Amino acid sequence: MSAIATSATASAKAGDDRSRGGSLSWMALPALALFAGFGVIPLAGVLVLSFTSWDGLGAISFAGFDSWRAVLSDPGLPHALWITFLVIVASWAVQTPASILLGVFLAGQQRYRAVLSVLYFIPLLLSSAAIAITFKALLDPNFGLGAGLRLPLLTQDWLGEPWLAFGVVIFVVSWQFIPFHSLIYQGGVRQIPRTMYEAAELDGAGRVRMFFSITLPQLKYTVITSSTLMVVGSLTFFDLIWVLTAGGPGDATRVLALDMYKRGFQANLMGPASVIAVILVLVGLALALFLRRLGGRDNAHSQLEGM
Amino acid sequence: MATTILSNGPQSTAPAPSGRHRNRRQGRARPNWLAGLISWIWLAIVIVPIYWIVITSFKSQSNYYLENPLVPPAEPTLTNYQMVIEADFPLYFVNSLIVTLGAVIPAVLVSFMASYAIVRGGSGRFLRWTSSLFLMGLAIPLQATIIPIYLIIIRLGMYDTLLGMILPSIAFSIPLSVLVLSNFLRDVPKELFDSMRIDGATETRMLWRLAFPLTRPAVVTVTIYNALQIWNGFLLPLVLTQSPDRRTLPLALAEFQGEYSINVPAVLASVLLSTLPILVLYVVGRRQLLSGLTAGFGK
Numbered sequence: 001m002s003a004i005a006t007s008a009t010a011s012a013k014a015g016d017d018r019s020r021g022g023s024l025s026w027m028a029l030p031a032l033a034l035f036a037g038f039g040v041i042p043l044a045g046v047l048v049l050s051f052t053s054w055d056g057l058g059a060i061s062f063a064g065f066d067s068w069r070a071v072l073s074d075p076g077l078p079h080a081l082w083i084t085f086l087v088i089v090a091s092w093a094v095q096t097p098a099s100i101l102l103g104v105f106l107a108g109q110q111r112y113r114a115v116l117s118v119l120y121f122i123p124l125l126l127s128s129a130a131i132a133i134t135f136k137a138l139l140d141p142n143f144g145l146g147a148g149l150r151l152p153l154l155t156q157d158w159l160g161e162p163w164l165a166f167g168v169v170i171f172v173v174s175w176q177f178i179p180f181h182s183l184i185y186q187g188g189v190r191q192i193p194r195t196m197y198e199a200a201e202l203d204g205a206g207r208v209r210m211f212f213s214i215t216l217p218q219l220k221y222t223v224i225t226s227s228t229l230m231v232v233g234s235l236t237f238f239d240l241i242w243v244l245t246a247g248g249p250g251d252a253t254r255v256l257a258l259d260m261y262k263r264g265f266q267a268n269l270m271g272p273a274s275v276i277a278v279i280l281v282l283v284g285l286a287l288a289l290f291l292r293r294l295g296g297r298d299n300a301h302s303q304l305e306g307m
Numbered sequence: 308m309a310t311t312i313l314s315n316g317p318q319s320t321a322p323a324p325s326g327r328h329r330n331r332r333q334g335r336a337r338p339n340w341l342a343g344l345i346s347w348i349w350l351a352i353v354i355v356p357i358y359w360i361v362i363t364s365f366k367s368q369s370n371y372y373l374e375n376p377l378v379p380p381a382e383p384t385l386t387n388y389q390m391v392i393e394a395d396f397p398l399y400f401v402n403s404l405i406v407t408l409g410a411v412i413p414a415v416l417v418s419f420m421a422s423y424a425i426v427r428g429g430s431g432r433f434l435r436w437t438s439s440l441f442l443m444g445l446a447i448p449l450q451a452t453i454i455p456i457y458l459i460i461i462r463l464g465m466y467d468t469l470l471g472m473i474l475p476s477i478a479f480s481i482p483l484s485v486l487v488l489s490n491f492l493r494d495v496p497k498e499l500f501d502s503m504r505i506d507g508a509t510e511t512r513m514l515w516r517l518a519f520p521l522t523r524p525a526v527v528t529v530t531i532y533n534a535l536q537i538w539n540g541f542l543l544p545l546v547l548t549q550s551p552d553r554r555t556l557p558l559a560l561a562e563f564q565g566e567y568s569i570n571v572p573a574v575l576a577s578v579l580l581s582t583l584p585i586l587v588l589y590v591v592g593r594r595q596l597l598s599g600l601t602a603g604f605g606k
Contacts, residue, residue: 024428024510028437031421031481038456038478039444045455056457102349105342116350118593122357125585127539129557130578133564134356137571145359148376175352236450239541243561257450264454265546273454280451288446 043281050274056265067271071279079251080259080276083166084283087255088234090170091177095230096223099178103185104215117186121179128176132243135172162252165245169253172240177233181226188222189215228291235284256280364388364576371572387576391563396580398552399559404584405469406555407538410476415530417477418484423514425485426492427500438489444482450542457546467549475543480533491525492518524595531588531596538585556581 053063071077106117123131138145139158146154159165196214205213238257241247247254247262254262256276264273359376365383366374374380425438456475457466465471495518503513519526544558554562560581564574589596 024424025431025433027420027424027510027514028434031417031485032437032440034417034474034478035441035444035481038459038475039449039452039481040440042452042455042459043447045458046452049454049458098345098349101342101345105346116346119350120353121589123353125535125589126578126582127541127557127560129539129541129560130581133560133574133578134360136564137574138356138359143372143571145376178349179353232446232448236448238450239557242541243564260451270454277451277454280448284448284451285446
């Protein structure tokens with residue numbers, strides 16, 4: 001996102017004479033056509049559909065602001081927004097510290113860390129559906145791990161109590177995505193110049209001090225990258241929550257993406273579902289811009305400091 | 308994956324660390340207890356469910372309720388696998404395979420061509436505009452466009468077909484693929500292109516003979532990453548298909564779990580079987596995938 005600017009300048013620098021641009025343009029056409037047809041047009045279409053009435057099968061008719069009025073006055077919307085917000089904040093707060101610590105650890109060179117990292121990344125390979133099914137079975141109060149081991153602490157109605165179910169969603173999301181983010185942090189840590197640590201060591205700084213005074217500040221941009229991915233990604237958790245709780249119990253885990261699907265493909269109200277989709281896009285863009293601004297200002301600041 | 312290159316902070320402008328620099332921690336003798344402890348706890352959290360899937364899938368349904376869940380089966384059985392395979396699993400497997408190959412290969416090809424055009428001829432207005440369009444695609448949750456995609460696929464007469472899932476999957480893969488591939492293509496020295504052009508090579512020839520071989524690691528990374536996303540995709544098959552025989556694996560898994568929720572070992576056998584091809588891909592391409600992703604984010 002901040003990349004839009006940088007990459008434009010980069011490509012301008014890398015670019016050659018203008019004339020060649022013409023002879024090469026055709027190469028971009030297939031990708032452009034596919035992305036326009038199934039990316040850009042649907043994005044515009046979702047806005048158009050939010051002003052229509054459609055049951056998913058019959059004719060589409062113009063309905064003005066009906067859907068918007070219906071959705072904005074529905075108490076389900078603030079609830080879905082609130083749950084989405086909680087999921088974003090909680091999954092960020094759990095994943096970020098864990099991913100940083102694991103990333104720092106994995107950036108080391110000991111042999112067994114390489115072995116560990118192979119095992120760590122297995123959750124990345126499983127589909128959300130498979131992960132949700134596994135945890136559903138594991139946490140089953142009658143036949144799951146708790147019942148089998150006769151551990152009362154583990155034998156809760158995990159998916160039947162609203163806050164427990166919410167906690168389970170956050171746990172499973174973290175289980176699935178911490179590996180990916182620790183990978184990003186591992187890459188970030190390896191780029192910190194070694195000399196900084198050597199200088200700190202000469203000054204007698206301890207490990208904790210070095211972590212907070214060198215590692216963490218140096219990872220600032222990595223934190224922003226990883227956070228943006230987490231936050232924008234959190235908006236689109238659909239499959240995992242759908243299979244795990246289907247939004248329940250009640251509507252305890254009914255996030256925006258689920259709300260959209262249920263309104264559209266279960267209640268056959270495509271107009272209101274499109275309104276939710278527009279809100280999703282707007283929230284996503286707003287969050288991305290906010291994080292980009294966070295990164296952008298720091299970027300300029302630290303570049304000045306570097307001089 | 309919205310912002311692979313957000314991290315264009317000091318680390319991206321600084322020269323890449325040399326191999327020697329990476330060993331900076333080697334010399335330090337004092338072990339990091341906290342990180343070590345956390346890493347072992349995390350290992351347990353990751354491994355226990357996976358270990359449980361594997362051992363349980365070899366238990367018989369009746370023993371599942373009797374045996375300690377964390378002890379391997381006393382009498383391992385393959386009946387669960389047999390049952391899953393007889394329950395149309397091969398069909399879903401083939402569907403997933405067709406959708407994944409049918410989407411990944413064109414997606415990587417068109418993305419590579421577009422990246423080549425953007426990097427080599429990027430000063431033209433059209434290509435600059437195309438490039439920023441793809442970058443914008445990274446910031447937008449494409450899942451939110453599912454309703455118009457549903458409408459478009461119906462109108463194209465592709466509802467409930469594999470092609471109907473393939474086309475949007477390609478489109479969703481393009482932004483990130485173009486980003487990663489063009490980041491790598493920028494590193495190909497311009498002189499190589501110049502000398503090939505002096506020898507009379509066309510752009511198409513340079514693309515295949517020069518750019519493609521030199522960026523092979525990036526191509527492999529992008530291919531594996533996209534294959535993973537599409538193989539595991541859930542929303543597109545859920546919305547765009549109706550008949551059971553068009554289902555892909557993740558959707559079939561969810562349905563299977565609904566039908567046989569009481570037979571946990573069989574459900575877990577299906578989970579394991581559905582992950583097998585990706586596991587093979589991971590074993591083969593692990594180094595490439597992990598280092599490619601790390602490099603992609605460092606850029």
